[in-house]
Amino acid sequence: MPPKNDNRLIVSISPHLHKGETTSNIMWMVVISLIPAGAAGVLLFGMSALSVIILGVLSALVTEAAIQILTKKRVSISDGSALITGLLLAYNLPPEAPFWLPIIGSVFSIAIGKMVFGGLGQNIFNPALVGRVFLMASWPKYMTTFAGPFDAATQATPLAAMKEGKALEAISYLDLFLGKKGGCIGEVCILALLIGALFLLARGYISWHIPVPYVFSVGLFTYIFGQKGLFSGDWLFHILTGGLILGAFFMATDYVTSPLTRKGQVIFGVGCGIITVVIRLWGGYPEGTSYAILMMNAATPLIDRFTKNRVYGLK
Amino acid sequence: MKKLLNEFLKGIIKENPTFILALGLCPTLAVSTSVTNAIGMGIAATFVLLGSNVIISLIKNFIPDRIRIPCFIVVIATFVTIAELVMKAYSPALNRALGIYVPLIVVNCIVLGRAEAYAQKNTLANSLFDALGMGVGFTLALILISAIRESLGAGQILGQALLKGFEPVFVFVLPTGALLVIGLLLGFFNLLKERKT
Numbered sequence: 001m002p003p004k005n006d007n008r009l010i011v012s013i014s015p016h017l018h019k020g021e022t023t024s025n026i027m028w029m030v031v032i033s034l035i036p037a038g039a040a041g042v043l044l045f046g047m048s049a050l051s052v053i054i055l056g057v058l059s060a061l062v063t064e065a066a067i068q069i070l071t072k073k074r075v076s077i078s079d080g081s082a083l084i085t086g087l088l089l090a091y092n093l094p095p096e097a098p099f100w101l102p103i104i105g106s107v108f109s110i111a112i113g114k115m116v117f118g119g120l121g122q123n124i125f126n127p128a129l130v131g132r133v134f135l136m137a138s139w140p141k142y143m144t145t146f147a148g149p150f151d152a153a154t155q156a157t158p159l160a161a162m163k164e165g166k167a168l169e170a171i172s173y174l175d176l177f178l179g180k181k182g183g184c185i186g187e188v189c190i191l192a193l194l195i196g197a198l199f200l201l202a203r204g205y206i207s208w209h210i211p212v213p214y215v216f217s218v219g220l221f222t223y224i225f226g227q228k229g230l231f232s233g234d235w236l237f238h239i240l241t242g243g244l245i246l247g248a249f250f251m252a253t254d255y256v257t258s259p260l261t262r263k264g265q266v267i268f269g270v271g272c273g274i275i276t277v278v279i280r281l282w283g284g285y286p287e288g289t290s291y292a293i294l295m296m297n298a299a300t301p302l303i304d305r306f307t308k309n310r311v312y313g314l315k
Numbered sequence: 316m317k318k319l320l321n322e323f324l325k326g327i328i329k330e331n332p333t334f335i336l337a338l339g340l341c342p343t344l345a346v347s348t349s350v351t352n353a354i355g356m357g358i359a360a361t362f363v364l365l366g367s368n369v370i371i372s373l374i375k376n377f378i379p380d381r382i383r384i385p386c387f388i389v390v391i392a393t394f395v396t397i398a399e400l401v402m403k404a405y406s407p408a409l410n411r412a413l414g415i416y417v418p419l420i421v422v423n424c425i426v427l428g429r430a431e432a433y434a435q436k437n438t439l440a441n442s443l444f445d446a447l448g449m450g451v452g453f454t455l456a457l458i459l460i461s462a463i464r465e466s467l468g469a470g471q472i473l474g475q476a477l478l479k480g481f482e483p484v485f486v487f488v489l490p491t492g493a494l495l496v497i498g499l500l501l502g503f504f505n506l507l508k509e510r511k512t
Contacts, residue, residue: 112495116502137486 091186
C-alpha cells in the first residue's frame with residue numbers, strides 16, 4: 001500500500017476494479033451453502049453421520065497443515081478449501097461408515113488429490129471425488145452398505161435396487177425429494193441441497209452453465225432411453241436419486257477443475273450428464289456421478305483450449 | 316577393480332533403471348503385484364541382461380552398424396527363450412503368474428538400452444558388471460514397489476499375512492495402485508537427488 005496523500009501516479013496491470021472478494025471468502029460461502037444438506041443428513045441418519053462429517057473435515061485440515069509444514073510452505077488451512085474437500089468427501093460416504101473410512105479418504109483426497117499437484121488451484125481432479133473413488137475401489141463393501149433413514153436397517157439405494165432389477169419399493173417423488181431413502185450423508189435431501197445451491201446461484205458464486213445442462217441432460221437421456229422403450233424413462237426418478245444434485249451443483253462447479261468459458265462450461269455439464277447416464281443405465285456401477293465428473297475434469301484442459309474466447313481485433 | 320565395482324554400483328542407485336532412467340516401466344507396472352512375481356521377473360531380466368551384454372560386447376566388432384538393432388534383438392531373444400523354457404520347466408506357477416511379460420523381456424528397454432548404450436562400446440568385463448548392476452537395480456526396484464503394493468493391497472508379503480484385522484487397500488493391487496506407487500517413488504527419488512546436489 002502506498003502511504004496516504006501520495007500523489008504519485010501508480011501504474012499497474014489490469015484488472016483495476018476489484019470486488020473485494022477473496023478465495024477464502026468464496027470458500028466460506030460454499031461451506032455455508034453446504035450446511036443445510038449436512039444438517040438434513042444428520043437429521044435423517046443420526047449421530048453416526050455427524051461423526052463421519054467431523055472426522056472427514058478434521059483429517060482434511062490436519063493433512064493439509066501437515067503437508068504444508070513438512071514442505072515448508074505457508075499453512076493455508078484457514079482459506080476453507082481443505083474444509084470443503086473434507087466436507088464433500090464426508091457427504092459422499094454412507095452414514096454407517098467405519099471411523100477410519102472418512103479419515104483415510106480425506107488424507108488421500110488432500111495428499112494425492114490436491115497437494116501432490118501443488119495445492120489449491122493446481123489440481124486437475126476434484127480432490128473430494130478422488131478420495132471417494134479411491135475408497136470405492138479399495139473398500140467397496142463399506143462404501144455400498146447403506147443404512148436407511150430413521151432406523152439402522154440396511155437398505156439398498158434406489159439406484160442400486162434399480163440396477164439389480166428388483167422391483168422398486170414404492171417411494172414417492174416427495175420422499176425422494178426430502179431424502180427418505182438410503183444413500184450417502186449429503187446426497188439424500190434434495191431440498192436442502194437446492195437451498196444451498198440457490199444461495200450460491202443468487203450470490204453469483206456459481207453460474208448455471210454447468211449444473212443446469214448437467215441435470216437437464218441426465219433428465220433428457222434417461223427419458224429417451226427408458227426401460228420400457230424409447231421416450232418412456234422415469235426421468236424425475238433419475239434426477240432425484242443418487243449424487244446427481246450434490247455433484248452437479250457443488251462438485252462439478254469447482255472453479256479449479258471446470259472450464260473457464262461459458263461455452264466450455266455448458267459442454268462440461270452435458271458431458272457429465274451423458275457419462276452419468278451411460279454408467280447408470282449400462283455400466284457396472286449403480287451410480288456414475290463421481291466418475292462422470294472426474295472424466296470431464298480430465299477433459300477440462302481440452303475444452304478450455306477449444307472454447308477459448310476470441311481476442312478482439314485478432315483473426 | 317574399483318572401476319568395475321563402480322560399474323556395478325551405479326546401476327543400483329545412481330542410475331537405477333526404474334527410478335532414475337525410468338526404463339522398463341511396462342513390466343514394472345504389470346508384475347509388481349506381489350513380491351514373488353517381482354523376484355522372478357527380476358532374476359529373469361537380470362539373466363537376459365547379463366547374457367546379452369556379454370555376447371554383444373564380444374561380437375560388437377562384427378556387427379554392421381546399420382543393422383545393429385536386429386542383431387541385438389536376436390541375441391536378446393535367444394536368452395529370453397532360454398529363460399522362459401527354464402522357468403516353464405522348473406517353476407510353472409511363476410511362469411503362469413508372469414504370463415506374457417516373460418517373452419516381452421525381448422523388448423524390455425533396459426535390455427536393449429544397455430546393449431545400445433553400453434555393451435556395444437565397452438569391454439567385456441565392464442559390460443558384465445554393468446549388466447549385473449542394472450539387473451540388481453531393476454530387481455531391487457521391483458521388490459520395493461511390489462512390497463508396498465502387496466503389503467497394502469493384499470495385507471501380506473510373500474504370502475505371509477502381516478496384521479490381523481487389517482482391511483486391505485484393494486486399489487494397490489489394481490493398475491491404478493501401480494501407477495500411484497511408482498509415481499510417488501519417482502518423486503521421492505527425485506527429491507533425494509535434488510537434496511544431494
